[in-house]
Amino acid sequence: xxxxxxxxxIRERSKSKVALREGHxxxxxxxxxxxxxxxxxxxxxxxxxxxxxxxxGLSEKATVSQTGCIGICRLEPIVEVFEVGKEKVTYVxxxxxxxxxxxxxxxxxGKPVYEYTIGEK
Amino acid sequence: MKELSLNILDIAQNSIKANAAHVKIxxxxxxxxxxxxxVDDGTGMxxxxxxxxxxxxxxxxxxRKVGMGLPLFKLAAEQTGGTFTIESHQAVYEGDxxxxxxxxxxxxxHVDCEPLGDITETIITLIQGxxxxxxxxxxxxxxxxxxxxxDEMREILGEEVPLNSPDVLAWARxxxxxxx
Numbered sequence: 670x671x672x673x674x675x676x677x678x679i680r681e682r683s684k685s686k687v688a689l690r691e692g693h694x695x696x697x698x699x700x701x702x703x704x705x706x707x708x709x710x711x712x713x714x715x716x717x718x719x720x721x722x723x724x725x726g727l728s729e730k731a732t733v734s735q736t737g738c739i740g741i742c743r744l745e746p747i748v749e750v751f752e753v754g755k756e757k758v759t760y761v762x763x764x765x766x767x768x769x770x771x772x773x774x775x776x777x778x779g780k781p782v783y784e785y786t787i788g789e790k
Numbered sequence: 791m792k793e794l795s796l797n798i799l800d801i802a803q804n805s806i807k808a809n810a811a812h813v814k815i816x817x818x819x820x821x822x823x824x825x826x827x828x829v830d831d832g833t834g835m836x837x838x839x840x841x842x843x844x845x846x847x848x849x850x851x852x853x854r855k856v857g858m859g860l861p862l863f864k865l866a867a868e869q870t871g872g873t874f875t876i877e878s879h880q881a882v883y884e885g886d887x888x889x890x891x892x893x894x895x896x897x898x899x900h901v902d903c904e905p906l907g908d909i910t911e912t913i914i915t916l917i918q919g920x921x922x923x924x925x926x927x928x929x930x931x932x933x934x935x936x937x938x939x940x941d942e943m944r945e946i947l948g949e950e951v952p953l954n955s956p957d958v959l960a961w962a963r964x965x966x967x968x969x970x
Contacts, residue, residue, distance in 0.1 A: 671961060671964050671965035671969065673942060673943070673946055674946070675961060676943055676946040676958070676961060677946050679947065679957045679958060679961060680947050680948055680950070683950065683951050683955065683957065684950070702803060702915070703800075703803070703851075704800050704857070704858050704859040704862070707791070707796050707799055707800050707803075708796065708858075708862075712796065712799060712911055712912070713911070715918070715919075716914065716915065716918075719918060719956075723956040728956065733918075734919065735915075735918075735919035737807070738851060738853045740854075742853075742854075
């Protein structure tokens, strides 16, 4: 069983990291989490996004947040990627597997995965 | 919804949208019955809106005129022979108590009862998206109670470590899943 006291260790450990975390966070990944998104499977998509951003060492570069209904419910789960100076990219019918690929190719590699975006079939 | 834990996530998102500072999610198992209660101190609903809130054609949505969150939760409870209630208060004067309580009961032995599913992921998702929210989660069974309070977590973590930092979320996930 985990204990609350382990949080004190996390606090100590992160003290050294905070200084480095001036983070630029120039990329915002937003997951639609209204009823439509949740029913379509947004919860595992969100957790895959959070996990992959951390795993691939992109925490300084990208943040993952949640929003309400984006308005095209039949294409949920939907993920939008906002990057300073670039056009918004909208991914539709998302899955945790797609999320992993998008984090490595788009967030890390800078190349949107167009086959999963709203413009493509 | 495939799992009751997804309904819970959806209903709690309503609380957050209603600017709740505190949200309390309590699950109680008694025999074959499961009671799910979501209490918030958000803005609350007018009596007329609260009375109609479980109707799909009542919604605060701006994207379309149908809102399925509460109707789906109500249906999930009633199709097991369970009950569903909403109690809501708006503040008339500053300092008045306000907020909403949604309670649903489920006969888990009923063939139409959705599984609870991954309640841990629902709690983690709420913390990830709302690191400043005061969230209390309690799961009471005949064997005892599991409880997580983000206020208590914050007290130990201090100001510098946000509750949605990866290390903290990983800890919370393991804590809720009862891992070593």
